[in-house]
Amino acid sequence: xxxxxxxxxxxxxxxxxxxxxxxxxxxxxxxxxxxxxxxxxxxxxxxxxxxxxxxxxxxxxxxxxxxxxxxxxxxxxxxxxxxxxxxxxxxxxxxxxxxxxxxxxxxxxxxxxxxxxxxxxxxxxxxxxxxxxxxxxxxxxxxxxxxxxxxxxxxxxxxxxxx
Amino acid sequence: xxxxxxxxxxxxxxxxxxxxxxxxxxxxxxxxxxxxxxxxxxxxxxxxxxxxxxxxxxxxxxxxxxxxxxxxxxxxxxxxxxxxxxxxxxxxxxxxxxxxxxxxxxxxxxxxxxxx
Numbered sequence: 719x720x721x722x723x724x725x726x727x728x729x730x731x732x733x734x735x736x737x738x739x740x741x742x743x744x745x746x747x748x749x750x751x752x753x754x755x756x757x758x759x760x761x762x763x764x765x766x767x768x769x770x771x772x773x774x775x776x777x778x779x780x781x782x783x784x785x786x787x788x789x790x791x792x793x794x795x796x797x798x799x800x801x802x803x804x805x806x807x808x809x810x811x812x813x814x815x816x817x818x819x820x821x822x823x824x825x826x827x828x829x830x831x832x833x834x835x836x837x838x839x840x841x842x843x844x845x846x847x848x849x850x851x852x853x854x855x856x857x858x859x860x861x862x863x864x865x866x867x868x869x870x871x872x873x874x875x876x877x878x879x880x881x
Numbered sequence: 882x883x884x885x886x887x888x889x890x891x892x893x894x895x896x897x898x899x900x901x902x903x904x905x906x907x908x909x910x911x912x913x914x915x916x917x918x919x920x921x922x923x924x925x926x927x928x929x930x931x932x933x934x935x936x937x938x939x940x941x942x943x944x945x946x947x948x949x950x951x952x953x954x955x956x957x958x959x960x961x962x963x964x965x966x967x968x969x970x971x972x973x974x975x976x977x978x979x980x981x982x983x984x985x986x987x988x989x990x991x992x993x994x995x996x997x
Binding site for chain 2: 841847852860861
C-alpha cells in the first residue's frame with residue numbers, strides 16, 4: 719500500500735479521526751478505489767466503479783450500521799469519523815435521455831408509447847430511436863423496451879409508409 | 882453519380898463496410914453487415930441502398946435476405962438481380978425531402994418498426 723494513501727475503512731474501525739492525505743482508499747461495493755480529494759461528489763465516487771447516477775444511487779455506510787443516500791452533486795467528507803465506505807443500489811426510478819433531455823421513468827420493460835409520451839409524442843406520428851452500441855436505430859412500436867437507466871433515445875417524425 | 886463522402890462515412894455506423902456499386906445508370910451503396918432494428922430476424926444482413934428513384938419509389942433499400950420483422954411487410958420484389966446477387970425489398974415509400982444518406986437509410990429501417 720502506498721503510504722501517502724489513507725484507508726478510511728481502517729480508521730473507521732479504529733474509531734480514529736481520518737487525517738489529511740494526498741489520496742484516500744475507499745471501499746465501494748467491496749471494491750477498493752483511490753480518491754485524490756477529501757471531498758468527492760457522489761457522482762465521482764459512482765464513476766470510480768463504472769456506475770452513473772442515471773441508474774444507480776450511492777449510499778454511505780458508517781460504523782454502527784448508519785446509512786445515508788448521497789446525491790450525485792453532493793460532496794462527501796471522506797474524513798468524517800465513522801465513515802467506512804459506500805455501497806451502490808440500482809434505482810427503481812431511473813433517468814433516461816430523450817432528445818438530449820433527462821426524464822424519469824420506472825426501471826423495467828416499458829412501451830415505446832410510454833417513452834414517447836414523456837415528450838408529448840405518440841407512435842402514430844413519431845418514431846423512437848435508441849442509441850446503443852452504435853448510432854440511433856428505430857425501435858419497433860410493438861415490442862417492449864428494456865430500461866435499466868441512462869438509455870439514450872431520440873424521436874423523429876414518421877418519415878415514410880407502406881405503399 | 883457520386884455521393885458526399887462525409888455522408889458515406891456516416892453510413893459506416895450502421896454496417897461494417899460501405900462501397901459504391903454501379904449498375905446501369907444507378908450507383909448503389911453496398912452496406913455490408915447492415916444492422917437491422919430490434920425484433921428482426923436475422924439481426925444483420927447485407928443491404929443495397931438505392932438513393933435515387935427506382936421502380937416508382939424515390940429511394941429503395943434492397944436486402945440480401947427476406948427479413949422477418951416485428952410487423953409483416955409486403956415484399957414486392959424478390960430475387961432482384963443487382964451486382965450478380967439476388968435482393969429483396971418491401972414496399973416502403975420514404976417521404977423525406979432531400980434527406981442525407983443516413984436519414985434515408987434510417988427511414989427505410991423504420992419500415993420494420995411500424996404497422997403501416
